[in-house]
Amino acid sequence: MLLEIKDLCVEFETDGIVTRAVDGVSLSLDRGQVLGLVGESGCGKSATAMSVPRLLPMPPARIMGGSIVFDGKDMLGMPVDALRRLRGARIGVIFQDPLSSLSPLHRVGRQLVEVMRLHTDVSRGAARENAVEWLGRVGIPEPAARVDAYPHELSGGMQQRVMIAMALILEPDLIIADEPTTALDVTIQAQILDVLRGLLRASAGLLLITHDMGVVSQMATHVAVMYAGQLVEQAAAGEFFSRPRHPYSVALLDAMPSAATRGQRLKAIPGQVPAAGAFPSGCRFHDRCPVARPECANAAPELAEVDGRLARCPYA
Numbered sequence: 001m002l003l004e005i006k007d008l009c010v011e012f013e014t015d016g017i018v019t020r021a022v023d024g025v026s027l028s029l030d031r032g033q034v035l036g037l038v039g040e041s042g043c044g045k046s047a048t049a050m051s052v053p054r055l056l057p058m059p060p061a062r063i064m065g066g067s068i069v070f071d072g073k074d075m076l077g078m079p080v081d082a083l084r085r086l087r088g089a090r091i092g093v094i095f096q097d098p099l100s101s102l103s104p105l106h107r108v109g110r111q112l113v114e115v116m117r118l119h120t121d122v123s124r125g126a127a128r129e130n131a132v133e134w135l136g137r138v139g140i141p142e143p144a145a146r147v148d149a150y151p152h153e154l155s156g157g158m159q160q161r162v163m164i165a166m167a168l169i170l171e172p173d174l175i176i177a178d179e180p181t182t183a184l185d186v187t188i189q190a191q192i193l194d195v196l197r198g199l200l201r202a203s204a205g206l207l208l209i210t211h212d213m214g215v216v217s218q219m220a221t222h223v224a225v226m227y228a229g230q231l232v233e234q235a236a237a238g239e240f241f242s243r244p245r246h247p248y249s250v251a252l253l254d255a256m257p258s259a260a261t262r263g264q265r266l267k268a269i270p271g272q273v274p275a276a277g278a279f280p281s282g283c284r285f286h287d288r289c290p291v292a293r294p295e296c297a298n299a300a301p302e303l304a305e306v307d308g309r310l311a312r313c314p315y316a
């Protein structure tokens, strides 16, 4: 197994108040697989994924329990210098905000060259050529000229693509992409997804966080749904899309525009995700669940096998 997360618990402490944002999440991902991690904003997707390369800000974050094993290596116990060698080279991270990984002070080409030179013994000239090639692959027009641009000279969408090139240029084994294409228009989005598919054929694994169910249905081999810090359903993509079992999954898919409803507004799920620290007792989804029963407010359901997948609802 390329990546195995077991019983991960992550807490945040702000002004002395501790909240558990990730509560016992277990996930696994193999080479060639795409695990789509979905759920509304605030459900704990980023906190889960960013725990893998230990890129959560600590403090306020703390990993309180569980284990993360990447390619046989214990990520939570790994010394920081070993972790740095893995990041970039074997684990590529695509963030929602491009400026979180681009330096404003250096030309983008130089930043790409530095990443390659840090992890490999490629020559400066070959690294520069590779940088230009990758800028082209992620859809930057005139890459031979743009390689010498500073980030602020590029549009937000182009900065995003440079950051994606930086995460992928060393062809990592594990790609963690947190809403990678949300800010991009559909043509560029399709091009980025194609680049990702190409790398997957080269036997990487992709942990893909998105709230775009259309992207998940195109890309994912497996789907994991998070609600209020917990997994509520985990299934092979085909099973998930043809027969979602958890009421929250059903609601998420209902909100997805289909060919018949294209152009109409997305159907929103009534109510809101509760804040970490204010999860209701019983089933955390009960105050929004269209098929809730009175007992759902009392008993907290466990993840259990139903119909060839895991679901956290005794009535699924």
Ligand SMILES: Nc1ncnc2c1ncn2[C@@H]1O[C@H](COP(=O)(O)OP(=O)(O)O)[C@@H](O)[C@H]1O
Binding pocket: 012, 013, 014, 021, 039, 040, 041, 042, 043, 044, 045, 046, 047, 048, 057, 060, 275, 276
């Ligand atoms: N830096 C932070 N400080 C305090 N709380 C945080 C921080 N980052 C995330 N959280 C809390 O953790 C929960 C999950 O956040 P996150 O993992 O970012 O959700 P998602 O990626 O699913 O939108 C949220 O309730 C959020 O308030």
Ligand code: SF4
Binding pocket: 246, 247, 248, 283, 284, 285, 286, 287, 289, 290, 291, 292, 293, 296, 301, 312, 313, 314, 315, 316
């Ligand atoms: S346990 Fe009850 S409230 Fe929770 S998802 Fe199932 S039916 Fe809905």
Ligand SMILES: [Mg+2]
Binding pocket: 042, 045, 046, 047, 178
């Ligand atoms: Mg997030």
